[in-house]
Amino acid sequence: MENTKTSKSWVTALIIGLSIVASCCVIALGLSHFRSESVHTISATGSANVDFESDLIIWRGSFSAADYTSKAAYDKIKKDSAVVKNYLLANGITEDEIIFNSVDIWKTYRDIYDDNGNYIGREQDGYSLSQSVSVTSTDIDKVEKISRDISSLLETGVEFESQAPEYYYTGLDDLKLSLIEQATANARERIDIMAKNSGARVGKLRNSNLGVFQITATNSGTSSYSYDGAFDTTSRNKTASITVKLEYDLK
Known part of the structure; x- marks a missing residue:
């Protein structure tokens, strides 16, 4: 037991x-x-950038009219619309490059005071109308010249307000793909150099991350970068940049 x-x-x-x-x-x-x-493992961040010139411009402006009745105000803005259109056509803008938006209308009021200067309310004193127009063209020089010199239009009595032109690039998608390719090659080149100098061999790709695109005015520097990616429309000459991070196994 x-x-x-x-x-x-x-x-x-x-x-x-x-x-x-x-x-x-x-x-x-x-x-x-x-x-x-x-x-x-080994990782590196590659980058690529390119300077380019915009090939599309959009210029916007607006004009307004006011009168005691809505019909009188509308007649005025309709007349001003024709003046603006003729001005643009006379300066080389084609009809298919011009877009007139719908007319906005609102009532206007004036303050009322008694004989002693005390405020007692408001009363309607008319109507105000406004209309915006935009010009989209690939002839940047032509539109820039018109946007800078609207004195002859103002002399006609049209109350025209001009906005700063916006600049775009129609080949942006292809440019982005090219930058991704360059940034990826740059990251891999850095990894190869580090691995070679450390006596290691690069294995399979473990992870890759694409940064955000930064499109800024040329020579504006990184201060123009944004966390979500910058997209400048105020400058004719721009710089596009991107980063790519790669991580590999080491043998």
Whole structure:
């Protein structure tokens, strides 16, 4: 009986010992795998940028008219609209480059005071109307010249307000793809140099991240960058840039 108890105790101790050894092996293997995963990788961020000139311009403006009745005010703005259109056509803008938006109308009021100068309310004194117009063209020089010199239009009596031109580039999608390719090649080149100088070999790609596009005025510097990506429309000459981060395994 004693021998049987002793034998069972020995088997139990053996099982416990083997379990402890197995657990230690699993933990050691996991730690080894973790160290391997965290240590044997290499990463670098590549960048690319290009200067380019806009090939599309949009110029916007608006004009207004006011009168005591809505009909009289509308007649005025309709007349002004024809004057603006003729001015644009006379300066080389084609009809398909011009868009007139719908007319906005609202009532106007004046303040009323009693004989003692106390404010007693308001009363309607007429109507005010406004209309906006935009010119979209690939002839940037022509539209820039018109936007800078509207004195002859103002001399006709049209109350015209000119906005600053907006500049765009129609080949932006192809330009972005080219920049991604260049930035990716730049990141890989940096990784190859680091691996070579450290005596390691580059393995398979583990991760890649594309940064946001920054389109800024040329020579404006990184101060014009935005966290969500900049998109400048105020400058004719622009710079586009992008970053790409690559992470590889090392052999």
